[in-house]
Amino acid sequence: MHNPFIQIAGSKRSLHVQVAREIARKILSGEAAQNEIIPSEMVLCEQFSVSRTALREAIKLLTSKGLLESKPKVGTRVKSRENWNFLDAQLLDWVIDLGDNEVVYQEFLALRKAIEPEAAALAAKNATAQQRILLSATFQQMDYISKNFDAQKWMEVDMEFHRLVFLSTGNSFYLPFANVLCTMFRSFISHSSEKGGTCIGEHRAIYSAIMAGDADKAREANAILLKNTNHRLPTSN
Template structure:
């Protein structure tokens, strides 16, 4: 499970990664519509300045994500959105890059509500004392008054990933990449600044989760996590509406 930071961080990309990112973003962003046939190998190889071998491997990656399907003598066609693997962190990140609406954010929140509160209840049942101590350190550190919005977001992400680990359920740990991609997208829509009141609110809400886990209160941990997700969702929708109406 990712543990070092944000999905799709800027930096050096391989030729394969570049082609996957550019074409995946183009499909999700609508440059290539559902049902469209992608340009041929010659055109795409020239566009990205890569070999046909790299291009074919990139197409296999996009096909594995459910975005396209290759057919002999027809070409590579963009599949309907229902086929796209939204649990894939790249596909989710491309959606946020392309711009999302309130419905999409509600859907992301619903998935988080289906997973993370139960993970919190499992942590209350199974987490070791060391797990709990680590989560408490992370939660308390979220109250550092020197946090910027970006560093607070990173601290928030680290807490949620560690909690999934503390559930001791390997499937929960595996969906960490989904939670990471969702949180990264959410953070992109938050305010560029973090005031002291917001920092305190976020820290206290996460400390409450750990306190319930330490008490081995499964229902309390579940409720505390639900509160964090729901309040975050409300603020996110408000931020999105503000950005939409800003000149």
């Protein structure tokens, strides 16, 4: 009874997420214009071959992320791009699925440059004892993998390291970056390792500064790491 296309495209996820993903694709790609009224519930139910329940849950999901807005009698409107919450990991996933990610990667790098050095500084000041233990264990793994190099493992531990920095800031507003970072790392595996290999030295500098509680040095070390990060996606060949 369900649309087989959706079943394939969305694989394991629940139905309303699959529908949401498809509508999100149309919005993010511009196929559905901003401020446009999308078809009514009944029409969309037929298009996707799902019940009103599933469709409405999909619309609610997109509304929550700033993509849509519904009103009785008026319909459901695509909100303008300013309202799309690109710092939501699920939305970011949908954006990445559009392809054409060179721009996304550049923009993400510009975000990291602003936020990560300060996050490292905050972590140096605020990391709990337990978080320092976790960071320590993770850095030891990095050190090991940098000597016995494995691209996939390096990506995972590199991601975990920077994730822990965000979680160690003790600042609620920095927490969401942890998931955004993970989403980006997993999507751009080829970029997760910095130019010239693992940059273990730069990571050591960040790690040491945080463990020593030296906020200024941590900030500086993280800024240096990002300066050395690749600025272009490799051509896929």
